[in-house]
Amino acid sequence: MAVARSALHEGAGPTGVFTRHDIHGDTVIDCDVVIVGSGAGGSPIAAELAEAGFDVVVVEEGPYYQTRDFTADTSAMVRQLYRDGGATIAIGNPPIMFQEGRAVGGSTVINGGMSWRTPDDILDRWRKEAGLDVDGKSLDPYFSRVEKRIHVAPNDPEAIGNENLLLKRGADKMGWKYVSNLRNQVHCIGSNRCAFGCPTGAKQSALVSYIPRALHYGARVYADVKVDRMTFHGKRATGVLGRVVNTESGKSHRVVVRAQLVVAACGAIHTPALLARSGLSSRSGRLGKNLGLHPNIKIIALFDEDVTSWKGVHQAFQVREFVEQGLGCFAAVNLPPSVTAMSLPHKGRALGEIMDRYNNMVVAGLLVEDTTSGNVKIINGRPQAFYQLADRDIVTMQKGLVLLSEMMFAAGAKKILLPFHHASEMLSADDTRRFFSKPIPASSWELFTVHMMGTCAMGSDRTTSVTDEFGFMHDVDRLLISDASVFPTPCRVNPMETIMTLATRSAGYVIDNAGRLFS
Amino acid sequence: MSYQHPESSRRVLISLVPVICPPEAATLAEAIVDHMALTIGQMPPLLLKALAAGFTTYDLGALPRFRKRAHKLSPEQAERYYESWVHGPTPVHRQFGQMLNQIMSMSCYEQPEMMARVGYHVAPWIEEVKKKRLTVFADDIKKQEASILAPDPLRPGLTKAKKEVA
Numbered sequence: 001m002a003v004a005r006s007a008l009h010e011g012a013g014p015t016g017v018f019t020r021h022d023i024h025g026d027t028v029i030d031c032d033v034v035i036v037g038s039g040a041g042g043s044p045i046a047a048e049l050a051e052a053g054f055d056v057v058v059v060e061e062g063p064y065y066q067t068r069d070f071t072a073d074t075s076a077m078v079r080q081l082y083r084d085g086g087a088t089i090a091i092g093n094p095p096i097m098f099q100e101g102r103a104v105g106g107s108t109v110i111n112g113g114m115s116w117r118t119p120d121d122i123l124d125r126w127r128k129e130a131g132l133d134v135d136g137k138s139l140d141p142y143f144s145r146v147e148k149r150i151h152v153a154p155n156d157p158e159a160i161g162n163e164n165l166l167l168k169r170g171a172d173k174m175g176w177k178y179v180s181n182l183r184n185q186v187h188c189i190g191s192n193r194c195a196f197g198c199p200t201g202a203k204q205s206a207l208v209s210y211i212p213r214a215l216h217y218g219a220r221v222y223a224d225v226k227v228d229r230m231t232f233h234g235k236r237a238t239g240v241l242g243r244v245v246n247t248e249s250g251k252s253h254r255v256v257v258r259a260q261l262v263v264a265a266c267g268a269i270h271t272p273a274l275l276a277r278s279g280l281s282s283r284s285g286r287l288g289k290n291l292g293l294h295p296n297i298k299i300i301a302l303f304d305e306d307v308t309s310w311k312g313v314h315q316a317f318q319v320r321e322f323v324e325q326g327l328g329c330f331a332a333v334n335l336p337p338s339v340t341a342m343s344l345p346h347k348g349r350a351l352g353e354i355m356d357r358y359n360n361m362v363v364a365g366l367l368v369e370d371t372t373s374g375n376v377k378i379i380n381g382r383p384q385a386f387y388q389l390a391d392r393d394i395v396t397m398q399k400g401l402v403l404l405s406e407m408m409f410a411a412g413a414k415k416i417l418l419p420f421h422h423a424s425e426m427l428s429a430d431d432t433r434r435f436f437s438k439p440i441p442a443s444s445w446e447l448f449t450v451h452m453m454g455t456c457a458m459g460s461d462r463t464t465s466v467t468d469e470f471g472f473m474h475d476v477d478r479l480l481i482s483d484a485s486v487f488p489t490p491c492r493v494n495p496m497e498t499i500m501t502l503a504t505r506s507a508g509y510v511i512d513n514a515g516r517l518f519s
Numbered sequence: 520m521s522y523q524h525p526e527s528s529r530r531v532l533i534s535l536v537p538v539i540c541p542p543e544a545a546t547l548a549e550a551i552v553d554h555m556a557l558t559i560g561q562m563p564p565l566l567l568k569a570l571a572a573g574f575t576t577y578d579l580g581a582l583p584r585f586r587k588r589a590h591k592l593s594p595e596q597a598e599r600y601y602e603s604w605v606h607g608p609t610p611v612h613r614q615f616g617q618m619l620n621q622i623m624s625m626s627c628y629e630q631p632e633m634m635a636r637v638g639y640h641v642a643p644w645i646e647e648v649k650k651k652r653l654t655v656f657a658d659d660i661k662k663q664e665a666s667i668l669a670p671d672p673l674r675p676g677l678t679k680a681k682k683e684v685a
Binding site for chain 2 (some may be wrong): 018047051052053071072074075078079084085086089090093095138148149151157186187189190191193198199201202204207208209212213216258308310311315336337339340341342343344345347349351352353355356358359379380382384385443446504507508510511514
């Protein structure tokens with residue numbers, strides 16, 4: 001067994017970051033806390049505990065990149081930063097494509113940076129249904145702390161692009177309420193590349209906020225290390241076993257991390273898989289169950305005026321008029337030409353004619369607060385998500401697409417393209433209403449999501465939940481779960497700030513109980 | 520090991536470029552299909568297996584109707600055959616047809632010529648705004664960078680006294 005050498009690899013990374021270039025043999029690492037995953041759930045715990053004096057090791061399956069590595073090459077960024085090249089699928093009818101970040105910083109590197117506190121009524125529901133002692137007031141210090149750390153702020157008005165101004169115009173004309181987005185950014189200037197790694201450094205992802213802080217206070221980050229399973233002594237978690245493939249030699253090396261406390265922060269798909277691969281189960285029977293997805297669907301609105309939506313901040317407004325009807329929000333986003341083209345049902349000459357109007361397009365989407373849940377199973381050692389869209393959520397989406405289309409026509413759209421292969425182009429709101437007057441078969445929907453939640457749900461009752469209210473797994477000693485898998489129900493809003501807040505609260509619990517946890 | 524299309528899949532894909540991509544992309548067929556390999560190579564193993572089976576089925580599936588494999592069809596036949604999948608009898612047919620459309624359309628518009636054609640000049644834009652941000656907001660940026668590292672313990676006074684080193 002060898003110990004990894006110091007991590008400065010020809011300027012590739014700061015002290016404390018080890019990558020596949022640095023590990024040349026089987027390696028054993030001892031520490032107080034090992035955290036598997038470096039995204040919204042893992043990085044705040046790493047920073048908080050490192051600052052409190054704990055010896056923290058973060059193990060991340062994905063590579064370590066820095067802001068200078070994020071380029072305009074969209075497909076290269078997708079291949080480098082997304083798990084499975086962004087083509088992971090939840091099996092069902094329809095299949096739902098979902099995206100997860102796979103890099104140091106996790107999905108915070110590829111998200112839009114929307115930073116919303118958990119709505120009070122969702123916390124109410126968690127209190128009533130899961131027995132959690134949480135509300136807006138008790139979580140306020142943690143929300144505030146996270147917001148300070150990742151610099152949650154309104155967008156600079158001059159950086160808001162035309163596609164968002166058109167969305168706002170539509171909402172104004174309809175008299176619908178909308179909110180200006182809060183995002184974790186410092187003077188985001190509108191390169192509109194959030195989803196491909198922020199090339200300006202404006203977005204305060206974990207990569208440029210919590211991870212540098214954790215490193216500063218002595219944490220170590222091991223990138224490129226895939227954790228296969230956890231280790232146990234009786235019921236007590238004692239560490240993790242992983243492997244890394246060295247770049248130069250091409251050889252695979254074992255990485256063993258021995259720790260007093262193990263934190264699983266791999267997201268709602270991979271955390272239950274890691275637990276299951278480690279031989280764990282929950283007496284509640286809910287490990288890997290209760291998967292919420294916030295299904296998303298988008299339309300493309302064509303305007304006569306120039307939009308050039310790739311100039312401007314990623315998402316400036318969310319229309320929230322229909323929250324009570326299960327429609328979390330309507331929003332406008334920019335997609336690069338390649339991603340736009342893949343969203344279109346057109347082909348051949350028709351595809352070319354539509355794409356020639358790329359700079360007149362607004363891509364607008366809606367998010368549904370799902371009323372059903374799926375699950376994650378292990379197939380050949382890999383997690384596979386299964387999710388069957390509920391009929392009532394299809395009805396909600398149909399309603400939502402009619403409303404969204406009405407709003408975009410009110411904003412001045414001349415044509416709307418629906419994401420259905422059998423849909424003709426909609427030239428008016430009446431066209432859209434007629435189209436949706438009949439049910440659309442489930443198989444026709446093209447859905448995607450970036451919000452996976454709920455597969456290790458928290459709760460006060462160990463017979464109905466996987467973890468306690470601080471994220472510690474019931475019936476296992478010293479195993480903390482910190483990611484969206486602990487959400488008892490979908491959180492309706494973009495989940496990053498909720499994940500970070502619960503992680504910070506868990507870190508506080510660890511510090512408060514260090515005497516017991518680290519004895 | 521990076522993914523490479525099996526020869527039979529490659530032939531099917533090349534034959535589909537005139538069907539799925541706009542006429543302006545005809546000369547980019549090889550580059551588009553090469554680019555598709557990069558995307559497909561990232562897919563999860565289950566999906567890769569499904570795609571491989573799909574390519575074979577698609578290629579052979581043309582035989583009963585056209586007495587030719589799909590990759591040997593004329594452009595008009597290729598179009599008709601592809602349409603029969605996109606509007607096919609089962610969700611599997613439709614989803615495979617749509618997936619081909621998605622991956623190929625994406626690779627088509629990843630070609631620099633096609634991005635330029637639609638007026639997407641993002642690289643110079645990124646450089647422009649990056650410089651502007653660093654110039655105009657230098658003070659605020661430095662302030663945030665300092666704040667990221669500044670001491671601010673979650674539980675002031677409560678620390679682990681002894682720091683163990685591996």
